[in-house]
Amino acid sequence: MPGISNFWAVIPAGGAGTRLWPLSRSSEPKFLRDLTGSGRSLLQSTYDRLAPAVDDRFLVVTGRAHRDAVVAQLPEVGADAVVAEPSPRDSMAAIGLAAAVLERRDPDAVMGSFAADHVIADAAGFREVVATAVAAAREDWLVTIGIEPTHPSTAFGYIHVGDRLAGHDGVRLVREFVEKPSAEVAEGYLATGRYRWNAGMFVARPRVVLDLLAAGDPGFAATLRDIAAGRVPLEEAWPTLPRIAIDHAVAEPAAAAGRVATVPATFGWDDVGDFDSLATLLGGAGVTVLGDADLVEAQDATGLVVPAGGRVVAVVGLDDVVVVDTPDAVLVTSRARAQQVKQVVDALKERGRTDLT
Amino acid sequence: MPGISNFWAVIPAGGAGTRLWPLSRSSEPKFLRDLTGSGRSLLQSTYDRLAPAVDDRFLVVTGRAHRDAVVAQLPEVGADAVVAEPSPRDSMAAIGLAAAVLERRDPDAVMGSFAADHVIADAAGFREVVATAVAAAREDWLVTIGIEPTHPSTAFGYIHVGDRLAGHDGVRLVREFVEKPSAEVAEGYLATGRYRWNAGMFVARPRVVLDLLAAGDPGFAATLRDIAAGRVPLEEAWPTLPRIAIDHAVAEPAAAAGRVATVPATFGWDDVGDFDSLATLLGGAGVTVLGDADLVEAQDATGLVVPAGGRVVAVVGLDDVVVVDTPDAVLVTSRARAQQVKQVVDALKERGRTDLT
Numbered sequence: 001m002p003g004i005s006n007f008w009a010v011i012p013a014g015g016a017g018t019r020l021w022p023l024s025r026s027s028e029p030k031f032l033r034d035l036t037g038s039g040r041s042l043l044q045s046t047y048d049r050l051a052p053a054v055d056d057r058f059l060v061v062t063g064r065a066h067r068d069a070v071v072a073q074l075p076e077v078g079a080d081a082v083v084a085e086p087s088p089r090d091s092m093a094a095i096g097l098a099a100a101v102l103e104r105r106d107p108d109a110v111m112g113s114f115a116a117d118h119v120i121a122d123a124a125g126f127r128e129v130v131a132t133a134v135a136a137a138r139e140d141w142l143v144t145i146g147i148e149p150t151h152p153s154t155a156f157g158y159i160h161v162g163d164r165l166a167g168h169d170g171v172r173l174v175r176e177f178v179e180k181p182s183a184e185v186a187e188g189y190l191a192t193g194r195y196r197w198n199a200g201m202f203v204a205r206p207r208v209v210l211d212l213l214a215a216g217d218p219g220f221a222a223t224l225r226d227i228a229a230g231r232v233p234l235e236e237a238w239p240t241l242p243r244i245a246i247d248h249a250v251a252e253p254a255a256a257a258g259r260v261a262t263v264p265a266t267f268g269w270d271d272v273g274d275f276d277s278l279a280t281l282l283g284g285a286g287v288t289v290l291g292d293a294d295l296v297e298a299q300d301a302t303g304l305v306v307p308a309g310g311r312v313v314a315v316v317g318l319d320d321v322v323v324v325d326t327p328d329a330v331l332v333t334s335r336a337r338a339q340q341v342k343q344v345v346d347a348l349k350e351r352g353r354t355d356l357t
Numbered sequence: 358m359p360g361i362s363n364f365w366a367v368i369p370a371g372g373a374g375t376r377l378w379p380l381s382r383s384s385e386p387k388f389l390r391d392l393t394g395s396g397r398s399l400l401q402s403t404y405d406r407l408a409p410a411v412d413d414r415f416l417v418v419t420g421r422a423h424r425d426a427v428v429a430q431l432p433e434v435g436a437d438a439v440v441a442e443p444s445p446r447d448s449m450a451a452i453g454l455a456a457a458v459l460e461r462r463d464p465d466a467v468m469g470s471f472a473a474d475h476v477i478a479d480a481a482g483f484r485e486v487v488a489t490a491v492a493a494a495r496e497d498w499l500v501t502i503g504i505e506p507t508h509p510s511t512a513f514g515y516i517h518v519g520d521r522l523a524g525h526d527g528v529r530l531v532r533e534f535v536e537k538p539s540a541e542v543a544e545g546y547l548a549t550g551r552y553r554w555n556a557g558m559f560v561a562r563p564r565v566v567l568d569l570l571a572a573g574d575p576g577f578a579a580t581l582r583d584i585a586a587g588r589v590p591l592e593e594a595w596p597t598l599p600r601i602a603i604d605h606a607v608a609e610p611a612a613a614a615g616r617v618a619t620v621p622a623t624f625g626w627d628d629v630g631d632f633d634s635l636a637t638l639l640g641g642a643g644v645t646v647l648g649d650a651d652l653v654e655a656q657d658a659t660g661l662v663v664p665a666g667g668r669v670v671a672v673v674g675l676d677d678v679v680v681v682d683t684p685d686a687v688l689v690t691s692r693a694r695a696q697q698v699k700q701v702v703d704a705l706k707e708r709g710r711t712d713l714t
Contacts, residue, residue, distance in 0.1 A: 022671070297704050299697060309668075312686040312713055314379075314701045317694030318678075323687070329669040330682050332689050337674030340656060344671045347654050356669055 003055040006108040007134050010098040011050075012091060013043055013062040013070055013116035018342045018357075019274040022329035023306060026357060031116035032069055035272055036282065037290050042272070043116040047074055049123040050114065053130055059101065060116070061085060061094040086238045092249040093241040095202070096213060096220070100228035103206035110137045112203040113246075119281060121268025129170075129265040133203035136171045136261050142212060142254050143203040144174065146196025146262040147269045152186035155273055157198040157247070165261050174260040177252050196262065199269055202246065212250045212259065217242065220249070275322045276338040279304040287315060303335060329356050360412040363465040364491050367455040368407075369448060370400055370419040370427055370473035375699045375714075376631040379686035380663060383714060388473035389426055392629055393639065394647050399629070400473040401430055406480040407471065408433070410487055416458065417473070418442060418451040443595045448557075449606040450598045453570060453577070456563035457585035467494045469560040470603075476638060478625025486527075486622040490560035493528045493618050499569060499611050500560040501531065503553025503619040504626045509543035512630055514555040514604070522618050531617040534609050553619065556626055559603065569607045569616065574599065577606070632679045633695040636661040644672060660692060686713050 017030025024030040031043040038045060047058070060082045062070045067084040074082070083101070085094060095113050102109045112130055120126045133143040146159045157180055162173035177198060181189060189195035202209075214221035220242055226232045242249075254260045270281050282288045287298040287305050295307035297314040303321035307313045313325050322338055324331040333341060345357050374387025381387040388400045395402060404415070415434045419427045424441040431439070440458070442451060452470050459466045469487055477483045490500040503516045514537055519530035534555060538546060546552035559566075571578035577599055583589045599606075611617045627638050639645045644655040644662050652664035654671040660678035664670045670682050679695055681688040690698060702714050 022669075294708075297701050297708075299700060299704070300694070309687075311666075311684075312705070312710065314686065314688045314690075314698075314705075316688070316690035316697050316701060318675075318689065318691055321675075321689065323689050325687050327668075329671065330666075330680070330687055331671045331673070332675065332678065332680050333671075333673035334675055337657070340673050341671075343656060344654050344673060347656070348669070348671075351651075351654075353669065 001052065003051075003053045003057070004110075004131055004134050006057075006106055006110060007054050007130075008057040008059060008102050008106070008109050008111045009050040009054040010095060010102075010111050010113040011043070011046055011058065011060045011116045012094045012098075012113060013060055013066065014085075014088060014091075014094065015115075015117060017117060017272075018345045019339060020272070020278070021341055021345045022326045022331055022356065023308060023324055026354075027065075028069075029066065029117075030272070032066065032073065035278060035290070036119060041073055042119065043070065044073055045119070046114060046116050047077065049120060049126060050112075051076075053127045059083065059098045059111075061098055062116075063088060086235055089238065089241050090243045091200075091246045092213070092220070092244045093224075093238070095246050096210065096224045096249075097227060099206035099209040100224040103210060103225070104228050109206055110134050110203065111206050111209070112201070114201050115199075115271075117272065118199065119270045119272055123267075125265070125267035129263050129267060130203065132168070132170050133263045136165060136168050136263070137203045137205060137208075140205060140208050141165070141171075141261040142208055142251065142259055143171070144251065144260060144262045145199060145201040145203070146172075146174075146264045147199050148264060148266045149186075149190055149195065149197050152183060152190050153197065154180055154183050154186055156180060156271075158186075158189055159196045159198050159262055161194050161196055161262060161264065168261070171261050171263055173258070174255045174262045176255050177247060196264055197269070198247075199271070200247070202251070209250060212254045215257075216249060216253055274338040274341065275304055275324070275333070276335040279322070279335055358409065360408075360410045360414070361467075361488055361491050363414075363463055363467060364411050364487075365414040365416060365459050365463070365466050365468045366407040366411045367452060367459075367468050367470040368400070368403055368415065368417045368473050369451045369455075369470060370417055370423065371442075371445060371448075371451065372472075372474060374474060374629075375702045376696060377629070377635070378698055378702045378714065379683045379688055380665060380681055383711075384422075385426075386423065386474075387629070389423065389430065392635060392647070393476060398430055399476065400427065402476070403471060403473050404431055404434065406477060406483060407469075410484045411469075416440060416455045416468075418455055419473075420445060443592055446595065446598050447600045448603045449570070449577070449601045450581075450595070452559070452603050453567065453581045453606075454584060456566040457581040460563035460567060460582070461585050466563055467491050467560065468563050468566070469558070471558050472556075472628070474629065475556065476627045476629055480624075482622070482624035486620050486624060487560065489525070489527050490620045493522060493525050493620075494560045494562060494565070497562060497565050498522070498528075498618040499565055499608065499616055500528070501608065501617060501619045502556060502558040502560070503529075503531075503621045504556050505621060505623045506543075506547055506552065506554050509540060509547050510554065511537055511540050511543055513537060513628075515543075515546055515552040516555050516619055518551050518553055518619060518621065525618070528618050528620055530615070531612045531619045533612050534604060553621055554626070555604075556628070557604070559608070566607060569611045572614075573606060573610055631695040631698065632661055632681070632690070633692040636679070636692055 017024035374381035666682040
């Protein structure tokens with residue numbers, strides 16, 4: 001079955017996944033790791049999920065340090081389709097550059113931007129939602145995908161959903177994007193049934209993305225188009241681009257202007273933000289093992305054990321514990337404190353142990 | 358200052374210290390390890406503590422597998438003073454053989470038997486107590502050292518202390534030895550003030566030890582004397598010896614016969630039975646580190662961390678946790694469950710991972 005015509009997958013592959021240290025490092029970030037025990041990295045799973053929808057129309061944007069690893073993990077995509085950012089400049093520059101490239105390459109292109117480090121349970125359901133989004137995007141909507149909340153999370157931004165979009169079953173208008181809420185506010189959002197998690201997935205024509213950007217920052221959009229056209233060298237122009245998230249540069253003002261639609265979705269999404277959410281994602285009773293279960297000896301324990309160092313890991317008499325063993329570092333914490341792992345990474349950096357971070 | 362004349366230190370160096378796995382292994386048992394961060398193994402510390410009292414009069418009894426390691430750790434003792442048991446046959450055979458050897462070597466010998474894997478805080482105080490014990494032992498008493506209990510432990514046997522021994526300040530008669538009590542009984546012992554912990558330390562003339570043994574098992578004592586005299590080969594006779602603890606073979610019947618005295622002592626003793634007692638022994642607030650503290654990054658945590666694998670160990674948000682990292686195994690448990698570590702070792706053995714135990 002062929003993919004969706006003229007539909008291009010843009011995969012921003014960035015972010016260190018600091019709260020998944022020591023499994024995720026700046027040298028081997030989260031998206032390059034197999035965090036689900038599937039045998040495929042999160043990046044590869046993202047590719048697998050999108051390939052039936054786009055055939056070979058991929059564009060991966062990653063940091064220079066990870067370009068070779070990305071190319072090695074995705075031989076089907078090809079080195080030409082992997083764009084290396086000279087330095088990290090946040091999501092607007094990365095996705096905007098992809099938009100400028102695709103705008104020239106395919107006048108009928110619709111692009112979908114999907115992070116390389118998320119997990120989706122129902123890939124077929126995901127593609128159905130994407131197809132719905134693409135149909136709306138062809139009519140110049142900026143379309144986001146609105147994940148049905150399973151709990152009042154304070155870790156995600158929310159999409160405030162409005163009326164139905166005429167002529168598009170399953171598509172709603174977006175009233176506004178709202179920032180990560182307090183627990184109380186999140187409870188309220190859930191109760192109304194009109195809020196969805198913002199998973200940072202955007203589907204739109206490249207021209208629409210760039211024109212929406214140009215409405216707020218004409219120079220930014222012009223520079224991206226100049227880079228794509230070869231009128232200015234990437235190396236030279238890149239450091240001059242603003243560091244801003246696409247949410248602030250494009251999505252929020254576009255929503256205020258009534259230009260954003262959303263496809264509410266229930267395909268099972270997780271951004272695997274920390275070891276607590278990884279444990280939930282992997283599920284299972286007792287101790288969940290990510291990796292070789294023969295390496296784990298657990299007694300009267302529950303939680304998550306990642307024996308990624310080849311050593312035996314024995315856990316005795318601890319509930320909701322998290323143990324991550326790697327060749328050069330061991331992390332021991334609880335699911336409840338998993339968010340705090342970021343501070344360990346900060347502390348190690350301060351101590352000059354950047355070899356570990 | 359010279360040592361106590363004709364006083365010989367016998368050091369039984371045995372026991373796997375299973376509850377200290379993975380730090381202690383059958384291949385490298387507890388007594389060969391530095392468990393206090395002093396830079397000396399428990400065996401070496403035992404030597405250091407006794408050397409001023411005995412000069413060079415040592416006899417170490419150990420398993421054949423550990424003979425070379427013992428000789429290497431104690432170059433001052435000399436290979437001739439390290440007796441290798443052909444196989445483990447419990448403490449009566451080990452200490453009885455030492456007694457038979459010393460009986461022939463020095464007719465005026467008094468021997469003191471002190472396990473290789475205990476920790477004593479006040480070495481000078483220990484030697485004073487030993488000198489007192491030796492004086493009583495010269496008059497043919499079997500003298501044990503009675504550790505003042507610091508808490509109602511259920512992990513040790515107790516010595517029921519009787520009247521003063523005439524002519525020997527600080528020495529009491531022993532009414533009986535009692536087995537490890539229940540918590541309730543232990544509380545009662547503490548309340549009376551007439552019970553001491555039995556640390557398994559015996560001071561006596563070799564002849565007295567063997568004659569007391571002979572009273573219950575004449576053949577056992579005769580075989581030990583035959584081995585020492587070279588009348589039967591060790592290899593041949595050893596497997597025929599009964600497997601019995603010296604407590605049951607000698608100390609208990611001798612106490613019943615009114616032949617045992619004790620020196621109550623307060624020099625700070627610990628048998629370092631598990632990681633909970635090791636944590637207490639090492640003390641300190643927050644996370645106590647045994648080893649290189651630079652390898653440990655602890656946040657909002659208390660307990661014991663042993664970074665013996667060269668890796669960084671990060672511990673976040675856990676109280677009374679125990680983390681022991683070694684090159685081939687990691688243990689994570691709580692101080693309260695430290696006793697259960699033995700079951701991990703059993704489970705690994707069942708799984709055929711004797712390389713780790």
